[in-house]
Each structure stands twice: as structure tokens, then as C-alpha cells.
Amino acid sequence: MENIQISEALIEAARNVKRVSGLTHDFYKYPARFSPSFVREAIQAFTQPGDTILDPFAGGGTTLVEAHAAGRNAIGTDINSLACFVSKVKTSRLTKKDISAVRQAVEQITEAPLPSWIREEVVDSHYKHHMEAVGTWRLRHFFEFVVASSNTLPPRGRDFIRVVALRTGQWALDNRKVIPNLAEARIKFRLNASSMLDGMRAYTEAVAAGRNVDINKPKAINRSVIGIEQDRRFIGVTPQLVLTSPPYPGVHLLYHRWQIKGRRETAFPYWLASSLDGQTASYYNLGSRHEAGLKTYFAGIQESFKSIAALCNHETLVVQMLAFSEPDWQLPEYLQTMKAAGFQEAVQADARIWREVPNRKWYTNVTTSENTKMEVVLFHRLSPHPLTPPN
Ligand SMILES: C[S@@+](CC[C@H](N)C(=O)[O-])C[C@H]1O[C@@H](n2cnc3c(N)ncnc32)[C@H](O)[C@@H]1O
Structure with a gap:
């Protein structure tokens, strides 16, 4: 399998730390949002109009907005009903x-x-x-x-x-x-x-400018990515690109609360969105950051990517941006988990894109937060010789 080519434009966009803006991106500050310029560049580099893009951890819908605006079919899942509500509104045109x-x-x-x-x-x-x-x-x-x-x-x-x-x-x-x-x-x-x-x-x-191709309305489906291969809504969905940002290992983000005057947390955003709440932070972060070896987290990532693998073919490219609280052991563990789910890296290790992220507010277990300010972009394809065959 050939390694993919990464353009300077994509590297530059991945490292772009400008404020998120444009189109409907400003509608809500979803935690750990993607940079739209990176998403746009990745879509241009790896897909054609009419292709299908999947974001299994869709969050506030950055991928869905950019994919639809670029004339691609866009489909996403997220377990957070608030995220899906925001994504739906951001991608529903008004008359x-x-x-x-x-x-x-x-x-x-x-x-x-x-x-x-x-x-x-x-x-x-x-x-x-x-x-x-x-x-x-x-x-x-x-x-x-x-x-x-x-x-x-x-x-x-x-x-x-x-x-x-x-x-x-x-x-x-x-x-x-x-x-x-x-x-x-x-x-x-x-x-x-x-x-x-x-x-x-x-x-x-x-x-409207991209109307020369026939595409479906974007979909933000409120469910776990685990098991999507058995969901009727995914029958016939074979993405050319999976573009996503899963929860980060050892990093705890408050996807589901606002903090009022310090640490007083409120579920009021769910009331405004008329969406169901009822889960704890570790549910949205794929486990607790305090667990030894982050066993639940890595098991969740493996299950998620096994389900994603079941939708992919050998042409599908998986691009993910993520951060690590302790990259020295978490990055190798993450790559091993991707292997176990049936994927292999599509670039050499030294071609992974790293970027520094300013002013990120999140909680980790490590006292020095230096490392958490680095994010990495990983590129994978289905492995021709998977460790575990896809379901
Ligand atoms: C880093 S955020 C994604 C942010 C997104 N890229 C954006 O631009 O807004 C990760 C998301 O994964 C979601 N998530 C966690 N576990 C999930 C699962 N099993 N299935 C689907 N989504 C999940 C969380 O609710 C959270 O919204």
C-alpha cells in the first residue's frame, strides 16, 4: 500500500490556530472543535464532489458543515444529544x-x-x-x-x-x-x-454553488459509533474519507456542562436545546482519565474503529486529529489500538503532522500541561492484513 502525499497547504491548515469562524461555525463553541480551515483542506485534498465523508465523533459538526458546503455527502454520529442538535441547526438551511x-x-x-x-x-x-x-x-x-x-x-x-x-x-x-x-x-x-x-x-x-452534484442532506445521528455497521441508516454508506477527532486519551473535557462562577456545573444548555442529558463527563470522554492504563478508553477506541472499519473499503482514508496527555506511552498504545481495529498508518512516522494549540482549557492527570498543548494528525487506511478481521 502506497503512503499518501501530504501537501504543504494541508500542513499549514493543520497548524493554523486562527479563531474558528465563517459559515455556521460560530454558532456554538463546542469544546475541542476542529479548525475549519484544516477540515476544508483535508476535504479538498482527499475527496471529490459527490463523495461521502463520515465523522463518527462529530461534536459540533465542523466536518458536516464543511463537507456539505463543498458538495460532499456528510454523515456523523455523536453520543451527545447537544452536539447533534447544534450540528443539525448548523446544517439546516432556512427558507x-x-x-x-x-x-x-x-x-x-x-x-x-x-x-x-x-x-x-x-x-x-x-x-x-x-x-x-x-x-x-x-x-x-x-x-x-x-x-x-x-x-x-x-x-x-x-x-x-x-x-x-x-x-x-x-x-x-x-x-x-x-x-x-x-x-x-x-x-x-x-x-x-x-x-x-x-x-x-x-x-x-x-x-447552492456546489449544486452541480447530487448529494444528500447532512445527517448528525445521536448514537454511539460502536455498532453503526448494524444500523439501517448506515446501509450502503462507504465513506471515501473518515475525518474526525475522537475524545483524547487522559484528557477530560466538559462537553456537557457550563461552569458558572468557578466549578458550579449546569445542564442548562440541554434545557435550551430541548435535548436529553443524564450522563457524566466520563461517558463523553470514553472513560475516566484517572483509570490506570486508560483501559476503558482504549477498549472504546478499539470498538469504535472496528465499527468504522466495517464501513470502509481499502480506498477509504481515515484522518484524525487528537491530543495526548502523555504522548510517550499513549501514542504507541493508540497506534496499536488502531492496528487491532484493522488499520495501518498511511504515512511514515516522521510525516505525522504535529501542531501546538494555544489557550486550550482541559483537565489531565499530569501536573505539567506542556504536552497537552500538542495535537497530532494521524492518517490510516484499512490494513491489507488486519490483526483481527473486520466483522
Ligand atoms: C473532540 S470532540 C469532537 C469535536 C468535533 N471535531 C468538532 O469540531 O466539534 C469528541 C466527541 O466525541 C463524542 N463521543 C464520545 N464517545 C462517543 C461514541 N462512542 N460515539 C460517538 N461519539 C462519541 C463526544 O460526545 C464528543 O462530542
């Missing part, structure tokens, strides 16, 4: 009618006084935990009003407004030293809605 309904609702939400019924609501829900403190309850009222107002809209408009609320709520509450007041939140809500409508317009134009 003119939806846009005018959204504009009207934003006008009403940001101009009207908060109705008094909202103040009477009792905070009894798991989803509103830590949203009752001084400084946050007024914003909670505002978001309750937003959600109530969005419920009268057609489904796409309603979900769009909910993502405006998610973006505004994340800005207002998550890891903020000073929580903004109601007036500031209203202004931000309006600004977010306006820039998100611009992003949606750019996305719609990009999709």
Missing part, C-alpha cells in the same frame, strides 16, 4: 419564511418586557440547577422567555432561535467572572442572531 419569522421573534424577544408568569416558575428541574443564584436567575428568566417565544415558530426557526440562546447563554454564563446583566444579554442576543443569520446566508450560498 425566506423561516428567516423573517426569526427576525420578528428576535425583535419581540429583545424589545418586550419579560412577562410576569416567568417569574413565578418554580426551579425544580435538574436542567436549571445553579441557575437560581443572584446574578443568574434574571438571565434564566430571559432564556425561558426566549424558549417560550421560539415555540410558536416553524421548527427550523424555533431551533435556530434556541441555538442563538445557546450561544448567548454560553457567552453570558460559562466560565465568566462577571455575569452580564439582562440589558447586556439582550444586546448580545440580538447581535448573535444577526451574525448567525449572516453565517447561515454564507452557508446557503456555498451549498
